[in-house]
Amino acid sequence: MKNRFGHHFRALLSEALKQLYSTDINPNDISFQETKKEFSGDITLVVFPFTKFSKKSPEQTAQDLGAYLSENSGLTENFNVVKGFLNISIKNEFWLAYFKDIAHDLKSVLTDDQPKQGAESTLMVEYSSPNTNKPLHLGHVRNNLLGLSVSKILKAAGHKVIMVNLVNDRGVHICKSMLAWQKFGKGETPESSGLKGDHLVGKYYVLYDQKLKEEIAGLVKEGMQQEDAEKNASLSQEVQEMLRKWEANDAEVISLWKKMNSWVYKGFDETYKNLGVSFDKIYYESETYLLGKKIVNEGLEAGAFYKKDDGSVWVDLADAGLDQKVLLRSDGTSVYITQDMGTAQLRFDEYPNLQKLIYVVGNEQDYHFKVLIEIFKKLKRSWAGGLHHLSYGMVDLPSGKMKSREGTVVDADELIKEITESAEMTTKALGKLDNYDDAAAKKLYHDLGMGALKYFILKVDPKKRMLFNPAESIDLNGNTGPFIQYTYARIKSVLAKGAGQLDNKAFESLSISPEEKALIRILYDYPATIRSAAEAMSPAQIANYAYELAKAYNHFYHDHIIVDSADGLRTSFRLNLSQSVAFTIQHALDLLGISAPERM
RNA sequence: GAUCCCGUAGCUCAACUGGAUAGAGCAACUGCCUUCUAAGCAGUAGGUUGCGCGUUCGAGUCGCGCCGGGAUCACCA
Structure with a gap:
């Protein structure tokens, strides 16, 4: 369970197990999950694991635990039991109280919810790392978008992040x-x-x-x-x-x-x-390529490395399940990994507080980074465990692999140009350009085109190989960046209509519809989603979240009148809800490097 | 040959790390604009989660073996 009240219930359940069945279970080993939408309830406990302590049927165990939690939690509205599943409904007051907080100041809620971490949790993210002999292509695009987004997510989760580029210029x-x-x-x-x-x-x-x-x-x-x-x-x-x-x-x-x-x-x-x-x-590699020789010599003296008769220096990583690897050529010159050893050392020297050094590099270099990390373990560097390879999958085209020799590489500049033009065509075709001057229109095309491209790439789990279909990447309907951008612009439009009607915040007395509750629930999950995405270093989690939120909002928007002159309190509630959703969408899109247009 | 990664709807992706009847979008078909943006909403159809064993109350998820795809195994970077 990613929600905070999961924590509340875990501790309580641990106590229940002690009281009812005289069993000690660590609260951290207990997990609640979201209730599936075909059942009533908010959170669900799977009770099968506890039947061996209760020595009762799953149903009876669920009843017992449900009754205990219901009586002692203070948050429980009611509960029901289906087979071995205990479904608990949380009181509306809880949702409304939470919503009141975020309606008051969502920004603080977001930051308060992240663990307090100071300079001692400085992280460095290396990404992009181009060669200076050719332009950027689609593969680099995935790298750059991932590097930027992961950096932003880590920052949002409370870390200090240094973004660096290592240019291969020699x-x-x-x-x-x-x-x-x-x-x-x-x-x-x-x-x-x-x-x-x-x-x-x-x-x-x-x-x-x-x-x-x-x-x-x-x-x-x-x-x-x-x-x-x-x-x-x-x-x-x-x-x-x-x-x-x-x-x-x-x-x-x-x-x-x-x-x-x-x-x-x-x-x-x-x-x-x-x-x-x-x-x-x-x-710049031209400035770092000679670093590392010193470390090789140090390792040689410490007996971590060995020298062959021809003078070349090697490391044997057999005990880590790897091979031998050359670190210095027989003529004394350094190889690729020597340079990487040097820059890693340099960075930890430059930033003594560095907790992690994250390399955003394609998975074809998995072996290289395994070796690099093992080498530093062998050298007994205290920070060796802080080296992390954020390995991402290759980008394929519908025609297969990109091959520069066969001219099937998708050029980054060309791609950006085409996707922007495509956004322009669609926007014009929909006739949405009232009151736009040229500069604003141009910016909109760029924002939409890049929104489509970035979302298309980032919504896929970084670890996985992905297929880039140019035709689908410029699609603006369904699970796409522009869909989410559209939802944002739409909310902005409603807020404009309801300007000045957000002040009545006596929401306690309101009953809320399923669509409204669904939105509050999703908003409630956002801080935990940021934490989870930061831990997994996966922008895809943010992308999927933003999509869920936008979809739920459009559903709500369709079913309810927001600005209703007959009911000021409800109007204020729905406007506040809309505003919170807009803020969250904008925040999530920003974590993906996507900007949210005020209108489109 | 050795090691590692991946196989989920016609296509592109999810599935909270072992939980209920595996979910979205695209493509196809059907409805909804006189009302806050239809780049939207609702519905129909689509599955033996590559195959087979095993582990257990329960497996897309864990283990083993096949099949298929990819990557790596340079005194290249």
Whole structure:
């Protein structure tokens, strides 16, 4: 049971078991659940587990416990027993009292309900982490949306969160686009070509691959073996040479590298802005890739790692069920994981209060992070248990996997553009643009398009692989972002109509309809939903919650007149209820990075 | 080959971590705008939860074995 009164009833039930059956059960081992809607009641206790103590039938046990709880809880209206299920109805007064609180100040209720956590619960979320050799694609979009939303949810749950990005700005793959531009670019720039910087650089990354393939094909035609041709192709040798020069700080190469990276960053900034993501701090791999060697040496001295005859350094993780892993090459240079060891150490040095370091990285790197965590356990770092890989599934297309070589990658910028245009078309077709100036209309299209996209991606459990169907992602009906946004705008419209009629708050005397009670119940669940979503690091829980709430509100809206001149108290109640729902929807959407338009 | 993840309605996803008759949306069909936004509401239809054993009062959920899909197993990142 996620509700707070679950706690109240757990303690009481524990006492009941002691009184009635002389059995000691820890209240935390007891759980209540929501009553299914086909039965009457609010919360349900499954009594089967207790029959072995009561030595009575499930029905009789439920009766006994129900009578006890009913007498002693002070919250119980009545109860009924169906088979082994004890259904308890909570008094309307309880719901109305809670509602009075949130109608008075929902914001405080939300924050008061989260555990008080100070700077000692600082968390760091690393996400996005792009390569600077090509533009962002759909896979990055899922990463960015998850990283942003998880960060916001953790903040809402009372943590201090530092959002960081680790930009992969160096390495062979970066040199490939640099080399191709140098050889074939003829000085092309974003300005001269009109191309967005990251797309321009991406173009040369692709071009490198093409040219290399051509060269290899030529060599093979001349009689060389495929493998030798790949090694001996002048392009791949030049790339290696360029990387060596980069690492040797060669002025010309560094200058080219800086120039092209600056193009990419400008392009990324635009995409990030459209996605609504931001970072508190950006790490660059060019500045961190050498970190970690010291840790390797330390581990070597401590006997946690070992050196092979050729000079390479390894860690043996067999006792953790993993393999051996290389940490330093035989020439002494560092590999990918060495860098990650260094940055992790750096971050815990920089932020001594850091409780958790959360990596938002795709599940193809599950093994990598298992290794990283085991390494730090072996090094006996106190914070090793604070490393957490938030592993998310790949994004598939209806046509199958995204493959950059086959050109089936969905480009992030293109996607954003199309989805915004689609929102524009629908909005115009529905004729909803009275009194909008151009700027407001443009913002609305963007908010709706991004609302559709973000909700579509975030409503799926992060752990699961998901299918991205472009046609469905722009859908605005049913279980979609715009449906929830629409509900918000609709409430805003009602509130405008009832302006000035919210002040009468003597709700105690009101009887409430099932639809109204359902709404209060759902509102009541929100703080616990935030906690649960934070613990699971799952924006999907927030998305599903927002949908449930919007759906319940539309049901209520359909069945009841809100602004009723004949009944001021009821009007005030329903307006307050509507306002609370609007606030909660807006809050939940914000946790997903989605904005709620005032009208649409 | 080894290890890990996933199989729920035609499609996309839920199912409060072992509880009642497995729920939503899309697509299909049927109703509801003279009343606060119809991007809405209500209804019909759609299931042997991949298959088989087992654990127990109870299994989509836990265990074992198959079948199918994916990922990882570089001195790449």
